[in-house]
Amino acid sequence: MNFYVMTLFPEMIEQGMNTSIIGRAIAKGLITLETINIRDYSVTGNGRIDDYPYGGGAGMVMQAEPVCRAYEELIHRMEGSRPKKELEAEICTAPEISPEQTLECGEMRKSAVPPRLIYLTPQGRVFNQKMALELANEKDLIFLCGHYEGIDERVLDAIVTDQVSIGDYVLTGGELPSMVMMDAIARMVPGVLSNADSGQSESFSDGLLEYPQYSRPEIWRGQAVPPVLLSGHHGNVDRWRRNQSLLRTLKTRPELLETVAFDKADRKFLLDVLNNRSGYSLTEEQKDFLGKLLAFCHES
Numbered sequence: 001m002n003f004y005v006m007t008l009f010p011e012m013i014e015q016g017m018n019t020s021i022i023g024r025a026i027a028k029g030l031i032t033l034e035t036i037n038i039r040d041y042s043v044t045g046n047g048r049i050d051d052y053p054y055g056g057g058a059g060m061v062m063q064a065e066p067v068c069r070a071y072e073e074l075i076h077r078m079e080g081s082r083p084k085k086e087l088e089a090e091i092c093t094a095p096e097i098s099p100e101q102t103l104e105c106g107e108m109r110k111s112a113v114p115p116r117l118i119y120l121t122p123q124g125r126v127f128n129q130k131m132a133l134e135l136a137n138e139k140d141l142i143f144l145c146g147h148y149e150g151i152d153e154r155v156l157d158a159i160v161t162d163q164v165s166i167g168d169y170v171l172t173g174g175e176l177p178s179m180v181m182m183d184a185i186a187r188m189v190p191g192v193l194s195n196a197d198s199g200q201s202e203s204f205s206d207g208l209l210e211y212p213q214y215s216r217p218e219i220w221r222g223q224a225v226p227p228v229l230l231s232g233h234h235g236n237v238d239r240w241r242r243n244q245s246l247l248r249t250l251k252t253r254p255e256l257l258e259t260v261a262f263d264k265a266d267r268k269f270l271l272d273v274l275n276n277r278s279g280y281s282l283t284e285e286q287k288d289f290l291g292k293l294l295a296f297c298h299e300s
C-alpha cells in the first residue's frame with residue numbers, strides 16, 4: 001500500500017506516521033509514505049498558496065494552481081516509477097481507448113486509471129470501518145489536506161475522487177483526518193499487525209463494541225478481576241465476553257445492535273437483562289429500546 005499526502009505540513013504527517021505499528025510497517029516496506037509540500041508549488045514566487053475568497057467573507061482559500069501542479073507532478077512521478085508494461089495493460093482495459101491505438105508517453109498518462117484522491121473535508125462522507133476495508137484494496141491512495149476556509153472548488157472538481165470527513169466536528173486542517181484514515185487502512189494490510197496486535201475480535205468486526213480486558217494483578221486496589229476469566233473454562237469466558245459486548249453496545253451505541261444477528265444465547269441473555277434477572281441495571285430508555293429490538297428481530 002502506497003500513501004501519498006499533499007499537505008502544507010508534511011512534517012506533521014511524517015512524525016505521526018513514523019511511530020508505533022505504522023512506523024514499523026513503513027520500516028518493513030509493507031507501507032510506503034510520501035509527503036508532497038503544496039507550498040513548493042506556489043506560483044507567486046514568494047511561497048504563497050492562498051488568497052482572499054471571491055464574494056468576500058472571513059479567512060483565506062487555497063488556490064487551485066499550486067494544488068493542481070503538486071498533483072500533476074506527483075502523478076507524473078508515480079507513473080515514471082511504474083513498469084511500462086503495467087501502464088500499457090491498464091490502457092488496453094480502459095474503455096475509451098481502442099487496443100489498436102498507439103500511445104505516446106504523455107497520452108498514456110492521461111488515459112491510465114488514475115489513483116483515488118481523497119480530499120479531507122467536514123463536507124465529505126463520514127469515514128467508517130467499511131470504507132477503510134474498501135480502501136485497503138487500493139494499491140495507491142493520495143490524500144489532499146486542506147487548510148483555512150478550504151480549497152478552490154475548480155481544482156477539487158478536476159482531481160478529487162472521494163471527499164471524506166472523519167466525524168461531525170471541525171478541525172483546523174486535513175492532516176489529522178488523513179492520518180486517522182491511513183492508520184485504519186494500513187492495519188488491514190496483511191503483515192502490518194503482528195499476532196500480538198492482531199485485530200480479529202476487535203470492535204466492529206462483529207458489529208459490537210469490544211468487551212473489557214484485565215491483566216495482572218488479580219486484585220488491584222481492592223478490585224478483583226471477574227472470576228469467570230480465571231476459571232479456565234473457555235466456553236464460559238467466550239459467553240461472558242459476548243454478553244459484555246452486547247451490554248456495552250446497548251449502553252453506549254444502541255443503534256449498532258439493529259444490524260447484529262442475535263443467536264439463541266444472545267437473546268436469552270438480553271431477555272434476562274431486560275427482566276432484571278441478570279444483575280445488570282438498565283435505564284427506562286434502554287429497557288424500552290431493548291424491548292422493541294427483541295420484539296422485532298428474529299432469531300438467526
Ligand code: 6GU
Pocket residue numbers: 119120121122164165166167168169170171172173174177
Ligand atoms: Cl476531514 N477536515 C476538517 N478540517 N475537519 C474535520 C474533518 C476533516 N472531519 C471532521 N472534521
